[in-house]
Amino acid sequence: MTPADLLAGAVLAALVCYALSGGADFGGGIWDLLASGPRKREQRDLVEHAIGPIWEANHVWLILVVVVLFTGFPPAFAAVSTTLFVPLTLLLVGIVLRGAAFTFRSHGDSRDAVQARWGLLFSGSSVLAPLLLGACVGAIASGRLRVTAEGMPRSSPGAWLGPFPVAAGAFACALFAFLAAVYLAVEARGALQEDFRRRALGAGAAVFLGAAACALLSWREAPIVFAGLTSRGWSLPLQVATGAAAAGAFAALFRRRYGLARLAAAAQVGLIVLGWGASQHPYLVVPDLTIEAASAPRATQVPLLWALGIGAATLIPSLWLLFRVFKGRTAGSPGGT
Amino acid sequence: MTDLDAARWLFGTSLAFHILFAAVGVAMPVLMVLAEWRGRRARSAVHLELARRWAKGTAILFAVGAVSGTVIAFELGLLWPRFMAFAGPIIGMPFSLEGFAFFAEAIFLGIYLYGWERVSPRLHLASGVLVAASGALSAFFVTLANAWMAHPAGFDLVLGRPASLRPLEAMFPPGWAHEVVHVLLSCYAATGFAVAGIHAFFLRRAPGHAFHRAALGIALAVGGGAALLQPLSGDFSARELARTQPVKLAALEGHFETRRGAPLHVGGLPDADARVTRWALEIPRGLSLLAFHDPDAEVKGLSEFPREVWPDPLKVHLAFQVMVGLGTAMAALALVALGLAWRARAVPGHPLFLLAVTAAGPCGFVALEAGWLVTEWGRQPFTIWGVMRTAEAVTPVPNLAVAFWAFAALYLFLGAMVALLLWRQILRAPPAPGSPESPRGAAP
Numbered sequence: 001m002t003p004a005d006l007l008a009g010a011v012l013a014a015l016v017c018y019a020l021s022g023g024a025d026f027g028g029g030i031w032d033l034l035a036s037g038p039r040k041r042e043q044r045d046l047v048e049h050a051i052g053p054i055w056e057a058n059h060v061w062l063i064l065v066v067v068v069l070f071t072g073f074p075p076a077f078a079a080v081s082t083t084l085f086v087p088l089t090l091l092l093v094g095i096v097l098r099g100a101a102f103t104f105r106s107h108g109d110s111r112d113a114v115q116a117r118w119g120l121l122f123s124g125s126s127v128l129a130p131l132l133l134g135a136c137v138g139a140i141a142s143g144r145l146r147v148t149a150e151g152m153p154r155s156s157p158g159a160w161l162g163p164f165p166v167a168a169g170a171f172a173c174a175l176f177a178f179l180a181a182v183y184l185a186v187e188a189r190g191a192l193q194e195d196f197r198r199r200a201l202g203a204g205a206a207v208f209l210g211a212a213a214c215a216l217l218s219w220r221e222a223p224i225v226f227a228g229l230t231s232r233g234w235s236l237p238l239q240v241a242t243g244a245a246a247a248g249a250f251a252a253l254f255r256r257r258y259g260l261a262r263l264a265a266a267a268q269v270g271l272i273v274l275g276w277g278a279s280q281h282p283y284l285v286v287p288d289l290t291i292e293a294a295s296a297p298r299a300t301q302v303p304l305l306w307a308l309g310i311g312a313a314t315l316i317p318s319l320w321l322l323f324r325v326f327k328g329r330t331a332g333s334p335g336g337t
Numbered sequence: 338m339t340d341l342d343a344a345r346w347l348f349g350t351s352l353a354f355h356i357l358f359a360a361v362g363v364a365m366p367v368l369m370v371l372a373e374w375r376g377r378r379a380r381s382a383v384h385l386e387l388a389r390r391w392a393k394g395t396a397i398l399f400a401v402g403a404v405s406g407t408v409i410a411f412e413l414g415l416l417w418p419r420f421m422a423f424a425g426p427i428i429g430m431p432f433s434l435e436g437f438a439f440f441a442e443a444i445f446l447g448i449y450l451y452g453w454e455r456v457s458p459r460l461h462l463a464s465g466v467l468v469a470a471s472g473a474l475s476a477f478f479v480t481l482a483n484a485w486m487a488h489p490a491g492f493d494l495v496l497g498r499p500a501s502l503r504p505l506e507a508m509f510p511p512g513w514a515h516e517v518v519h520v521l522l523s524c525y526a527a528t529g530f531a532v533a534g535i536h537a538f539f540l541r542r543a544p545g546h547a548f549h550r551a552a553l554g555i556a557l558a559v560g561g562g563a564a565l566l567q568p569l570s571g572d573f574s575a576r577e578l579a580r581t582q583p584v585k586l587a588a589l590e591g592h593f594e595t596r597r598g599a600p601l602h603v604g605g606l607p608d609a610d611a612r613v614t615r616w617a618l619e620i621p622r623g624l625s626l627l628a629f630h631d632p633d634a635e636v637k638g639l640s641e642f643p644r645e646v647w648p649d650p651l652k653v654h655l656a657f658q659v660m661v662g663l664g665t666a667m668a669a670l671a672l673v674a675l676g677l678a679w680r681a682r683a684v685p686g687h688p689l690f691l692l693a694v695t696a697a698g699p700c701g702f703v704a705l706e707a708g709w710l711v712t713e714w715g716r717q718p719f720t721i722w723g724v725m726r727t728a729e730a731v732t733p734v735p736n737l738a739v740a741f742w743a744f745a746a747l748y749l750f751l752g753a754m755v756a757l758l759l760w761r762q763i764l765r766a767p768p769a770p771g772s773p774e775s776p777r778g779a780a781p
């Protein structure tokens with residue numbers, strides 16, 4: 001294990017955390033957009049109630065990924081920033097509109113028409129953002145982005161767009177919607193809980209289809225990832241574990257064991273992100289930048305690891321407190337009947 | 338608009354926008370905590386209500402601060418990838434630590450804003466203190482990175498590339514202390530004055546209103562205290578600049594010829610081609626006195642340096658005059674407030690005083706923006722002084738003007754919405770408990 005490997009592992013771990021927390025926030029926004037039926041209003045209220053206190057903290061994982069990337073792997077950051085200029089800029093617009101609209105809706109004018117307008121902006125950008133995020137990941141994995149050793153682009157600004165990135169974007173939306181529905185089912189009560197149980201089952205089916213589509217497409221469109229997913233020593237165990245988590249989540253949902261379903265769904269999503277990272281190892285940006293080639297000097301990486309360690313020591317207890325206060329057993333929720 | 342110009346405009350606009358919310362995010366938690374603390378200690382319902390109201394406004398401002406900060410984190414790469422590829426490994430340390438400060442800030446703000454009924458009063462107040470501390474810490478770290486750009490340290494330059502990196506040395510480059518102190522004070526001064534201005538405005542309409550008086554007291558204490566220290570800290574900054582960044586000092590003073598006993602230019606327009614500053618009020622030996630605390634000291638002028646490393650002295654000097662002018666006025670008003678409060682042993686309520694505080698409301702933020710322009714324009718034409726020019730840092734991606742206009746429109750929209758929401762929230766404030774009369778009821 002070199003410091004570079006450890007740092008790359010930290011980036012991946014932060015991405016897993018982002019998917020599990022920030023991803024679910026996006027998913028909540030998707031369910032806000034798709035709210036329907038007699039309990040439309042309650043569904044939206046539950047989403048708002050669930051996200052309110054935590055979305056800003058959840059979002060910082062993404063910032064952490066950015067800073068660790070530019071400190072520890074500067075050419076990779078340059079490569080991603082230049083070749084993905086268009087989707088990242090759109091992603092930013094989405095992130096800004098989403099956060100702002102969510103807050104304006106919660107704290108602003110309570111008239112229905114105004115609320116509905118902010119709600120639409122919030123939920124619309126909640127679809128846009130994971131779509132673009134997924135597309136960026138897809139583009140990085142596919143090998144469409146060609147760069148120099150310094151991370152300056154050799155491909156055209158439109159190179160990121162293709163079938164595999166689009167499929168990855170759609171898959172990310174399905175995955176986050178699934179995760180959010182499971183989390184929300186835990187927090188809801190009564191009929192509302194049934195609403196989200198049904199949504200979780202539906203979204204779970206969409207995740208399955210999305211995964212199949214991505215796997216098929218990767219055969220031609222992202223050969224390195226395809227090889228990683230199918231023909232390495234750990235490929236089979238990882239696939240089996242992911243499949244088992246997915247099956248477990250489904251079974252728990254069927255039997256209305258929501259706490260268990262949350263655990264299994266989180267494991268499933270975490271394993272999928274890990275699987276992506278592991279399958280493109282040792283590349284950071286396929287096929288031109290490996291972890292080793294993109295590494296900052298050791299003199300930077302070692303102190304950075306220390307900083308991450310010290311940071312984590314302050315972060316973990318704080319996060320634990322936050323989630324205990326708002327998501328703990330006694331927290332309760334007014335979202336139920 | 339060339340791509341370089343578009344990148345500058347976009348980045349400058351994004352930061353000028355973000356810094357407003359960031360400054361509020363640093364200072365507002367201090368105000369909230371003070372109000373809540375008084376409320377709990379003195380069992381003052383008015384102060385508790387005040388803490389809640391302030392928290393509501395802060396929630397909106399903080400959210401916009403968080404999303405606009407995210408934009409900047411990405412824009413560092415989107416607009417200046419070569420700068421980041423060069424500087425990332427050297428100054429990534431403060432940015433990474435800043436990331437954890439953001440975490441702490443966001444986590445405890447969540448507990449503070451949404452936890453009134455969920456956590457014990459102690460934990461609630463402690464969360465507020467942690468938000469205030471981590472806000473100051475995040476400003477501290479990011480300012481270190483900015484100080485490094487003006488005076489790079491902690492690496493050797495070998496064939497145009499950084500070598501033998503010393504990240505810990507880079508974290509505290511020469512000149513970090515003055516900048517950090519001045520930036521932190523500016524957040525408290527600007528926010529304190531803005532909040533004081535708003536409540537003074539309402540006090541003029543409803544004299545004696547307990548809610549607004551409590552608010553004015555706290556805001557003036559924080560803002561006025563910082564404003565009194567600001568000129569001292571600014572003087573420290575100027576002396577440090579004389580030592581570490583003489584070109585910037587010369588530009589911001591409109592000082593062209595190196596000389597002993599250099600005069601201070603108040604106002605005036607520097608003319609870079611003619612190398613003179615016209616129409617300024619000259620205070621003999623003033624600059625030597627301020628920059629070195631010695632009326633006969635030699636101060637280097639711009640002519641000492643090749644023209645290619647000059648920033649535009651006109652822009653930098655004007656921005657500097659705005660900051661110093663407003664800073665002086667704010668400090669003077671803070672002194673008056675201190676005197677009045679001392680005599681009355683209470684929050685002063687004289688209508689003329691309230692008028693002055695209302696008028697001074699925006700001054701802190703104007704001074705803060707102007708001061709940042711001094712620093713950023715004063716570093717040009719370099720991004721990393723003496724090492725990398727701005728033109729070398731910019732991205733090769735074309736059509737940046739499109740992104741600039743899109744974000745400009747976005748910021749304008751967000752700014753307008755925030756102003757509208759806050760205004761509504763303030764107007765809708767029902768009569769505070771214990772107030773003699775209610776403020777205006779409904780929104781217009």
Ligand code: HDD
Nearest residue numbers: 516520523526568571572574575664665704705708709712
């Ligand atoms: C409330 C805002 C505010 C006020 C009242 C003042 N300043 Fe300031 N000033 C800033 C807010 C600011 C800042 C936060 O915008 C800057 C930009 C970067 C920095 O270090 O602080 C700044 C920079 C800055 C610099 C350049 C430092 C550098 O580039 O490293 C100098 C020399 C001064 N200031 C001096 C003063 C003086 C002599 C003041 C006297 C009244 C003053 N400032 C009031």
Ligand code: HEM
Nearest residue numbers: 358359362363399402403406407409410439443472476479
């Ligand atoms: C290159 C410059 C900057 C970058 C990359 C940056 C980045 C960010 C990011 C990513 C956030 C969001 C954190 C969250 O989600 O909670 C943020 C918020 C914040 N930033 Fe900045 N920022 C910059 C400049 C500044 C400056 C100059 C200051 C202060 C002097 C500052 C102080 C803050 C504070 C206090 C917050 C907390 C959120 C708030 O209060 O609104 N930042 N910044």
Ligand code: HEM
Nearest residue numbers: 345349352353356479480482483706709710713719720727
């Ligand atoms: C600590 C925080 C900050 C950092 C790390 C930072 C960093 C940078 C960088 C990398 C550039 C681009 C390269 C260059 O033009 O030199 C830049 C330019 C600029 N920044 Fe900052 N900045 C900070 C704070 C601010 C603030 C608060 C403002 C608000 C007014 C600001 C205004 C500008 C402007 C106007 C430019 C364009 C300068 C020009 O090209 O003429 N910056 N800054």
